[in-house]
Amino acid sequence: MVKLLPSIPNLLTNSRNPTPRSLMNLAKRPSWEVRELVLQNPNVTAEVLFVLASDEEFWVRQLVARHPKTPESAMTLLSQDPCDFVRESLATNPNCSAELLRRLAQDKSYVVRKSVVQNPNVTDDILALLAKDSDDRVRRAVAIHPKTPPSLLAVLAQDPWYWVQTGVLCNPQAPIDIVLSIVQKLKDRDDFFIRKAIEQSPFFPFLSFLLVVPFPLE
Structure with a gap:
């Protein structure tokens, strides 16, 4: 009976077979599918x-x-x-x-x-750098991040873009005084995204109890 050699996919997915040398040789194959399989092998x-x-x-x-x-x-x-x-x-x-x-x-x-x-x-220093980013989408990501320190959240709460400010609202680490100041500034704006951000805030039950948010949330 003729013993068939294993195919390249079988060779690459069987962690007992490929040696570092064989994986290096396969990594230089012209087929990108083979090179991709090399990366999936646990012995890479x-x-x-x-x-x-x-x-x-x-x-x-x-x-x-x-x-x-x-x-x-x-x-x-x-x-x-x-x-x-x-x-x-x-x-x-x-x-x-x-x-x-x-x-x-x-x-x-x-x-x-x-x-x-x-x-x-x-790290905190990288978050501080990105809190000053020119793109509001980056600053909002910092505003939402659970590692962002309160001192940075206070700065982001004053951001000219309300999209960034609402990011602070969604951060469970945000001090309540900062949250209240943002809601007070934004509560009269009839904007769906602001309403949703306030609704999704971990402080929403407290905020609604104090009737800080006078409009209904859908």
Whole structure:
């Protein structure tokens, strides 16, 4: 009986078979499907990930940017990737260092900067930097973030965009005096998004009890 050689997909999904050398060889295959399967293998090495960080296909580089085993050297390379989607994925990687997060916090793309806010390792100094961001969507992400300190929430409560102010309303760490000041400023504006933000605030039962919000919420 002829024993058939395993196919590449079977080889890559069977964690007992691929060696680091075979994975490196497969990572250089012209088929992007094969290279993508390499990244899904639990035995993929830092060396292979570094090679694939320069892959010609952006979605392969994006997978490397998200990968929990991606080494610092590959992350540094990916932080300068020309594709916004790759840098965005890197910004959400929980293994991304504070140094790289600071670099990404100054990225040209607001989507990347907003993703930095969502990284579990984001620090107070990075949040302070992004609280001054030129894009209101980034500032609102900081306003909502549960790690944002009260001193920054007080600043964001004075933001010229009410969209940012309503982000503070949704933050469970916001001091009640700041929440009351925002509601007092916005309560007379007949705006659906303001009403929904107040309704979704963790302080809403208290606010409604005090009749701070005079209009009905749907």
